[in-house]
Amino acid sequence: MGESNIEMLQAEEDKHGGVVVDVEGEHPIDPLHFSSQLQASISNWRQEGKKGVWIKLPIQHSNLVDTVVKAGFRYHHAEPDHLMLVCWIPHSPDTIPPNASHRLGIGAFLINNNKELLVVQETGGRFKDTGIWKMPTGTVNEGEDICAAAIREVKEETGIESEFVEILAFRQSHKSFFQKSDMFFVSMLRPLSFDIQSQASEIVAAKWMPIEEYAAQPFVQENDLFRFIAEICLSKLDGKYTGFSNLLTTTSSGKKTYLYLNGRDANNLVASKSQQD
């Protein structure tokens, strides 16, 4: 009879037959009390035929992590302010989605009317104190589109306003930080302003540089990837290369997402879409 007095955990149903418990509040929660609630709740969810049980624990409730693990949960993912744990309760095979595996980065290719390339020198990283001039690069933020990230990074690092043209190439690299991978998208942007005003703390200097001078730097010539990217950029300048442009599409649920495709070859598609919008 004691069990029936235990308050169940508040949970929301997800779209996949599971439930999500978002542990809220600033006040400390007693692990023993939480453990009883969790056991009773799991028993209920099992009877209801629920599948994956997710528990989102804000970092202020780190004293409950051990309790949840002891109840049979495993880690799924973590962000600075919370940890997500999961447990698959039915006997059917586990269909819990994998964790995020990749970071995204961009490199920005911008040319002015004198065929000069926008380049920067960084205060840190592998090119620190080398005198090397490189294209602006940066990380794509959570929830940010690649095309928007490229524009933002260029603005932050050099003050230059620009618009997105194409992704010229991309590369996938593994074990970039711990076991995680990264994708790097070389993005061509069209500058809309030309006066450089560098304010970002990670940038020592920024300037417009003749592209041949950039490409002749030893670090570009001695590295397959940098050399290929420089050659692609030179081909692009000569009008001999087409990358992937971005096309805004709407999913059946109304979500807007960018599709990146060869816009020259699929020009009917891009044109018909533009008329529609």
Next chain:
Amino acid sequence: MGESNIEMLQAEEDKHGGVVVDVEGEHPIDPLHFSSQLQASISNWRQEGKKGVWIKLPIQHSNLVDTVVKAGFRYHHAEPDHLMLVCWIPHSPDTIPPNASHRLGIGAFLINNNKELLVVQETGGRFKDTGIWKMPTGTVNEGEDICAAAIREVKEETGIESEFVEILAFRQSHKSFFQKSDMFFVSMLRPLSFDIQSQASEIVAAKWMPIEEYAAQPFVQENDLFRFIAEICLSKLDGKYTGFSNLLTTTSSGKKTYLYLNGRDANNLVASKSQQD
């Protein structure tokens, strides 16, 4: 004088001026003892000018999570079997890299000699019990190349052997699971075998289907993204579309990574690279 008897935590230096503590062993560790070791070690690392301190806690040591958080650490990322916590100890601005933000998935476009498309019906997901025939899709595993993931998924779902040709298009979508994003790469493969032998538990049926019949399905016509992808595939069949092919490059540290680029437009690059290998 008591402090000097405390054993320091074992740590390895990373490439960015920080240290990584990998908490090992199967036996439970006393949180109070660990806390003393951690405090003494941080004090040492601070004197040595260390920057980021990383603590990798295997899930069997979940009883230490609270201790590490109380010592000023925050979560960085988690995998099923461990949690990574981090603390930036100097006064300089924090340059801790962000967590992985994206999952990667592939859709596979394969055509046989009769211009038929390889399609499947799934046991679960949004297309369950709809009678819809779709291209094989799947998730890119940790550390796996996109081109390899496409070949593997097709083999698992249909038994068909294939080789990678091109990425025809890709899309980036946000908030796909919790706050994370995903990238989906439409990959063209060339089939090397044609007898379908489906064994994957997630597949009900697989067959070769006339591509026009696939494209005429309402779910394709009514969704921007599926319709555009079908149109790109039809253009590709007519020889009117070029995607991104893969070029294996070697970084200066000897790491092999794939660069994806317009191989038709950059054919000199691809040809010179092939001769070199």
